[in-house]
Amino acid sequence: MEPVDLDRAAQIDIEKFERLLEDHLAGRVEDDAFRVFRLNNGVYGQRQGGHNQLLRVKAPFGALTAAQLDELGAIADRYSRGRGHLTTRQAVQFHFVQLERVPAMLRDLARVGLTTREACGDAVRNVMGCHLAGACPSEVLDISPWAEATFRLLLRHPYGQRLPRKFKINFSGCALDCGQAMFNDVGVVAVSRTSSDGTAEAGFRVYLAGGLGANPHPGQALEDFTSREDLLATIEAVLRTFDHYGNRANNRRARLKWLVDELGMDELRRRVLRERLLLVASSSWPGGIPAVVHERGDAAARVDVAAPASRVGTPVAITSREDHDPFQRWYATNVVTGLANASLAAIVRVPLGDLTSEQFRALAAIVRDFDAELRTTNRQNLALRAVSRERIRELFARLQVIGLAEPSVELARDVVSCPGADTCNLALTKSRDLAVAVTRALEAAGLGEVEGVRINVSGCTNSCGQHHVADIGLHGVERRAHGRAAPGYQLLLGGRLGDGEIHFAQRALRLPARAVPEATVRVVGQFALQRRPGERFGDWIERTGGVDALADDLKDLDHWPRPDERPDYYVDFGEDTAYVPEVGEGECAAG
Numbered sequence: 299m300e301p302v303d304l305d306r307a308a309q310i311d312i313e314k315f316e317r318l319l320e321d322h323l324a325g326r327v328e329d330d331a332f333r334v335f336r337l338n339n340g341v342y343g344q345r346q347g348g349h350n351q352l353l354r355v356k357a358p359f360g361a362l363t364a365a366q367l368d369e370l371g372a373i374a375d376r377y378s379r380g381r382g383h384l385t386t387r388q389a390v391q392f393h394f395v396q397l398e399r400v401p402a403m404l405r406d407l408a409r410v411g412l413t414t415r416e417a418c419g420d421a422v423r424n425v426m427g428c429h430l431a432g433a434c435p436s437e438v439l440d441i442s443p444w445a446e447a448t449f450r451l452l453l454r455h456p457y458g459q460r461l462p463r464k465f466k467i468n469f470s471g472c473a474l475d476c477g478q479a480m481f482n483d484v485g486v487v488a489v490s491r492t493s494s495d496g497t498a499e500a501g502f503r504v505y506l507a508g509g510l511g512a513n514p515h516p517g518q519a520l521e522d523f524t525s526r527e528d529l530l531a532t533i534e535a536v537l538r539t540f541d542h543y544g545n546r547a548n549n550r551r552a553r554l555k556w557l558v559d560e561l562g563m564d565e566l567r568r569r570v571l572r573e574r575l576l577l578v579a580s581s582s583w584p585g586g587i588p589a590v591v592h593e594r595g596d597a598a599a600r601v602d603v604a605a606p607a608s609r610v611g612t613p614v615a616i617t618s619r620e621d622h623d624p625f626q627r628w629y630a631t632n633v634v635t636g637l638a639n640a641s642l643a644a645i646v647r648v649p650l651g652d653l654t655s656e657q658f659r660a661l662a663a664i665v666r667d668f669d670a671e672l673r674t675t676n677r678q679n680l681a682l683r684a685v686s687r688e689r690i691r692e693l694f695a696r697l698q699v700i701g702l703a704e705p706s707v708e709l710a711r712d713v714v715s716c717p718g719a720d721t722c723n724l725a726l727t728k729s730r731d732l733a734v735a736v737t738r739a740l741e742a743a744g745l746g747e748v749e750g751v752r753i754n755v756s757g758c759t760n761s762c763g764q765h766h767v768a769d770i771g772l773h774g775v776e777r778r779a780h781g782r783a784a785p786g787y788q789l790l791l792g793g794r795l796g797d798g799e800i801h802f803a804q805r806a807l808r809l810p811a812r813a814v815p816e817a818t819v820r821v822v823g824q825f826a827l828q829r830r831p832g833e834r835f836g837d838w839i840e841r842t843g844g845v846d847a848l849a850d851d852l853k854d855l856d857h858w859p860r861p862d863e864r865p866d867y868y869v870d871f872g873e874d875t876a877y878v879p880e881v882g883e884g885e886c887a888a889g
Contacts, residue, residue, distance in 0.1 A: 307454060308408040311415055315339055316401045323398075338421055338459065340414025341400055344721045345880075349397035352721060353377075354417035355407060359427030359445035359469065360388035360673035360681075364665040367672065369410045371658030377403045382658065384651035386714060386764050387466070388674045389417060389424045393721050415453060420552075422458040422537070425449040427469040428477035429673040429681040430634060433643045437471030437598045438488035439500050444529065444596065445469045447588035451530055455582065457537055462544030463552035465537060466509075471598070473797050478676055480800040481508040481767065483554045484536050485517045486529070487798075500598075501525045504532055507555045507566065508800070510761035515555035516800045518563050520570060526591075528574070530584035535574035543569065625694050628705040631749070633690065642690055643683045646697060647706040649737075650715055650730055651678030660700040668693060676764075677714050677752075679707065710753065710822050711737050711746035714764065718757030718774065719870070719880075725757030726879055727774030727785045731872030732814060739815035740822060748826045751835050753818065755787075758881075767793040769835035770821060771803040772814060776879045779858035785811035785870040785877045789852070791821070791845045792836040801836060806849040812867050813855040821848060 315335075322332040333343075342352040355370070362370070370390060374382050377399055378392040385391055395403060407413060416422055427445040431437065448467060452458050458465070467484045470477035479485025485505035490498050502524045508517030524532050536554075543561070545552045557566050577583050634643040653661075664682065665672050671683040680702075685693055697703035706712045713736055716722070718729030733755045740746045756763035756773040765771030771793055777786035786808055793803030809817055829838050839845060861868050870877050 305408065308404075308413060308415075311339065311413075312401055312404045312408065315404065319397070319401065334419065334460075337419030338416055339404075340417035340419075341395075341397075342418055343723070344393065345719065345723050345725075346394070346721070350393075351395045351397050351400060353392050353395050353400065353403060353414055354385070354424075355390045355392070355412050355414055356417045356424045356449075357388055357390060357412075357674055358425050358449040359431065359442055360429050360675065361442070362390075362672050362674065363410070364662040364672075366410045366412055367658050367662035367665065369406060369412070371655040371662070373403060373406055374653075374655035374658060376406070381652050381654045383717065384648055384653065384674050384678045384680070386676050386678060386716070386762065387424050388426050388429075388676060390674070391717075393717075413453070416458065420461045420463050422452045422455070422461075422465045422467065425452070425467045425469070426477060426482075426676065428471050429675040430476060430643055430683070431469070431471045433599055433634070433641070433683045434471055434476075435599060436474055438490050439471055439502075439598055440596045441469040441471045441477070441486070441488055442596075443588075443591040443594040444486070446594075447530060447584075447590045448533055450590065451534065451584055451588070452537065455534075455537070457534075457541050457582075461537075461541055462546045463549065463554075465540060465554070467533065475796045475798075478764075478767070478795065479505055479508075480517045480795045480798075481510055481514065482517060483507065483509065483540070484533055486533075489523065491523050499525075502529050503798075504529070504536075506536060506570065507558045507563075509553050509555040510764060510766050511553070512759040512761075513555075514761070514766045514802045515558065516802075518558070520567055526596075527586050530588060531574050531577050532570075534582065534584060535570050535577055538577075539566070539570045539573050542573075624698075624703075624705075625691055628694055628703055629690070631705040631709060631747075632707045641684045641686055643681055644685055644690065644693060644697075645675070645707040646680040646682060646702050647704050647712055648679050648702065649704075650713075650733060657700050657702065660696075664693070664696055667696075677707075677712065679712070705747070708749055708752070709746065710740050710748040710751050713737050713753045713755065714768070715755040716757055716762035718755075720872075722757060722762075724760060724881060725774060726776055726881060727757050727787065727811060728870050728872045729755040729757040729763060729772075729774060731870070732772070732774075732787070732811060735815045735871050736818050739819050743819045743823065745819060745822045745826060748822050750829070751822055751825060759788075765790055765793075766802045767795055767800070768803060769793065770818060774811075775808060777808065777810060777858075779810075779867075780860055782861055782868050783877055783879055784858070784868045787811055787814050789814070789817060789849075791848060792839045794834065794836045804845045806845050807852060807856060809852070809856055810858060810867050811871060812864075813857075817852050817855050820852065824848075824851075 321327040344350040383391040432440040466482045468479040468482045470479045504520045505517030713733040715729045715733035719725040753770045754768035771790035772787045777784045789806040790803035
């Protein structure tokens with residue numbers, strides 16, 4: 299199927315939004331009908347109510363151009379509150395946009411080739427991809443053009459408009475699975491197989507029916523090897539199978555992962571392969587290798603054996619701010635090397651995923667001045683790619699000026715958080731403020747630069763903060779103590795994925811919100827002291843007694859003083875009044 303003329307299609311979308319918005323405000327379109335339409339156009343209602351809206355902008359495989367970054371900065375000032383937010387699914391969100399102003403914002407986005415279409419709702423969400431694709435020494439294929447082709451195929455696809463539930467697709471270029479393919483409805487990992495004549499063929503392994511949320515499911519392989527010619531047809535076949543057989547009667551059991559429980563994986567696999575076989579008869583059959591792959595190529599990045607090794611697997615280190623030159627410390631933690639074209643990829647930490655309008659514009663200037671590429675990451679950071687070795691110190695200086703040069707990537711202080719109760723109707727706690735408190739506690743204890751431990755926080759069980767795949771995961775819960783409601787968190791430990799496997803974090807214990815920073819310091823401190831060189835967090839837990847043993851060491855923190863003794867235990871982080879659990883109707887869980 300040929301790509302739709304996106305400019306014309308976007309204009310049609312916006313004109314329809316204007317008409318339906320006018321009819322809705324005049325009472326001619328019912329709330330439920332407009333809600334479905336609004337969500338499919340990437341527009342959520344906020345906890346604040348009224349006409350406050352969240353707009354989610356798709357960034358396929360995280361790619362953003364300089365012109366798009368400039369426009370996002372302008373949009374932050376024009377429609378929001380001077381900042382945008384990077385999500386764990388490589389999209390960009392803007393909060394507090396007034397409903398009446400949505401069409402104008404959609405027009406501004408369309409002028410630079412951006413869309414919110416199907417970024418929310420029961421549709422195909424932002425197509426994700428490894429942020430180092432095309433620049434990674436380990437990759438089998440550059441998945442970037444494949445993710446782009448998938449985005450083009452499925453945007454406004456007839457089968458993607460009223461699905462039983464949302465549908466998520468991720469791409470990874472190798473078994474390291476930096477793109478997090480293993481917990482999505484469709485997860486695509488580039489692999490290689492050896493043919494009978496001894497030659498190697500690059501292709502894909504497609505995983506089905508993974509998901510997080512309150513009931514995480516691992517993705518399972520459809521087949522051992524999917525050829526490049528069959529990949530897009532395979533993805534469309536999965537989408538069609540989900541549309542045909544997904545549960546439309548129960549929203550809570552409507553994701554593709556529940557079909558595995560209902561049908562069994564063998565039967566689901568049979569139905570998908572049957573759909574792919576017959577898809578050739580459809581007018582939408584994607585057929586063969588897509589044009590964008592032919593145009594851009596998908597060859598793997600070449601490795602420069604003379605270059606410094608990638609920092610993957612570097613032993614843990616704890617350093618103080620005074621120990622090293624700031625540039626050298628940043629280079630050691632944030633720069634990925636190893637490409638034959640003498641370029642580097644610099645990972646930019648964006649605390650809590652928040653960028654100001656000034657930072658958007660400054661990043662646009664950097665992309666232009668350095669002839670670089672920019673991609674968002676699934677840890678709410680940025681990757682600046684194709685930067686020459688000769689200019690890397692200059693890049694560091696430019697990032698320092700805008701407050702984005704902290705040596706933090708893959709270190710304990712790089713905490714991920716969903717928006718939580720700041721704006722989300724489903725959140726029980728203010729996860730962002732908890733993330734700040736955890737980071738401060740780690741810094742105060744000298745543990746902010748412990749490497750190899752990922753900390754993720756969600757405001758509820760739905761895992762927008764991806765707590766299930768973190769080394770240390772936390773999700774908000776309501777606690778009751780001394781007859782009062784109080785903010786709390788479920789602590790989970792040992793989540794990880796890669797090498798064709800995924801291990802969801804195990805529940806440890808529930809804690810008062812105020813005790814979480816101390817609990818995190820204890821766990822990270824033990825890891826730093828006991829870890830063997832190169833040992834992963836999950837392996838360390840297993841070697842030292844397991845999650846239960848760690849939970850036993852923290853039980854003293856699950857203590858509730860009386861409200862008159864410690865009133866702060868009954869106030870959420872970032873608040874100054876007593877905690878009241880306020881959960882509204884969720885328009886959609888997880889981004």
